[in-house]
Amino acid sequence: MLELIAGPCSAESKEQILSTAKEISTIAGINWFRAGIWKPRTRPNHFEGVGVKGLRWLSEVKKQTPLKVMTEVGTPSHIEKCLEYSIDGLWIGARTTTNPFYVQELAESLKGVNIPIFIKNPLNPDIKLWVGAIERIKSCCNGKIFAIHRGFSFADNGIYRQTPYWKIPIELKRIFPDISIICDPSHIAGLSCLVKDISQTAINIGLNGLMIEVHNNPNIALTDKKQQITPYELKQLLEELIIPNNSIEKINSIKTLRAEIDSLDFELLDILKQRMNLAIEVAKRKKEKNIPILQIKRLNEMIQKRLENAKGSELDEEFIKDIFESIHQESIRIQNKIFKDK
Template identity: 50%
Template sequence: MNITQENKQWLNDFNLTHPLVIAGPCSAETEEQVLKIAHELKNSDVSIYRAGIWKPRTRPGGFEGVGAIGLKWLQKAKAETGLLMATEVANATHVKLALEHDIDVLWIGARTTVNPFAVQEIADALQNTDKIVLVKNPVNPDLALWLGGVERLYSAGIKKLGVIHRGFSTYEKTKYRNIPEWQIAIELQNKFPNLVLICDPS
């Protein structure tokens, strides 16, 4: 995998004088909520508005997202604010719907990154897309698995790539929801210095 300086161009295109900021609700719950938050963020340092449309839950029975109707809310938020829109995708159907609604940034979540079959399905659905695609670290601290996800997307002709370091799950009691394993993120950056690395503190 030969990730060149060109891969960083999508970030340079923002012409930022500060770090890239991505913000928004964990879940899109109502149209009113999505639009209200988007307008509140419009005049801040936020460049990309994120909202979960499909929510992968550890156990069934909880709120799993509003589904495709939420993509229309993101379309409306984009039209009204000019912010780029981002959401998580976990399978080819999600990808198809997100592309149909012109979502600008798609990210692969930590629970999906651990599954090479799911990542390959997403990569195939995104073949040669010009959208920005971000890969969160897997839930477990496995650099090879994280890199494997990036490699599958790169092999599918996706050039606007980035990774998200959110931290990792642990059985230990800790003050962090997800423990940051900086040495893993640093090793990834050392291997691929032209791969945009974003920190997710949520």
């Protein structure tokens, strides 16, 4: 059974929270209602959440619907207030997971507390930080621990807001086989039109649930309006999801391996972009010093070294040579463009 979490990015008003929650509660399979009360914004003077009064609204959701409620915590005082209002679950955000000092403070505040904790991956693709956060919370909290995959920040995320980089949640599943990993397709997507496809991929590779941002009127949302969907759209999405037999258990399925390949391909593309950025810098210096673009000696040395590095890898020599000659040709094309620019 999938763990399904839905609700707005931010609690904005009592009416918005109750209206959205009541609509979500009619959708089969939804376990949790989520809403951000304290919002860790990148820059000041933006909407930073309604604070404690939002906890009263979540308490009202518990009274008026069968849904369990959850919110994000970033400080020990947040935890104290949530426990005071009998909030059912807490999640630790990506910015907090990134900092072990913050995580340790939260862990100590949860000592002996029996409440489910959902831990989002850190912003950067560092699995050790994610593992460390889980270990710190597990060592103190008596409640069930979940991991939430919400994507990672790269210099270029392509069509996504945060790159899914499926390789890391798959590896986390191998490290913690008993911990459920939930996908947050909304933060990965950044656009509501991508949420369904990301959700399907998450289910295909054996993740254990979804946390989807749902607002009764996304167009007027105070935060992340482009990635939120309506309750009706959520119902449609869940009805159209294809759930493979035993997908949760088959972590080594073909689809899982393909997702890992996709992640590695993304890494390759990211590295190639970095390499070509360096080629641009090289071209600028060549142009300044009136040095020809093509340096045959450098090309021959580069290819020879790459062939030596590849020895023992079972990769065909011609294959390696073709790859680096193609990379060099693209580098020449880019450098030539720099030389032509006035």
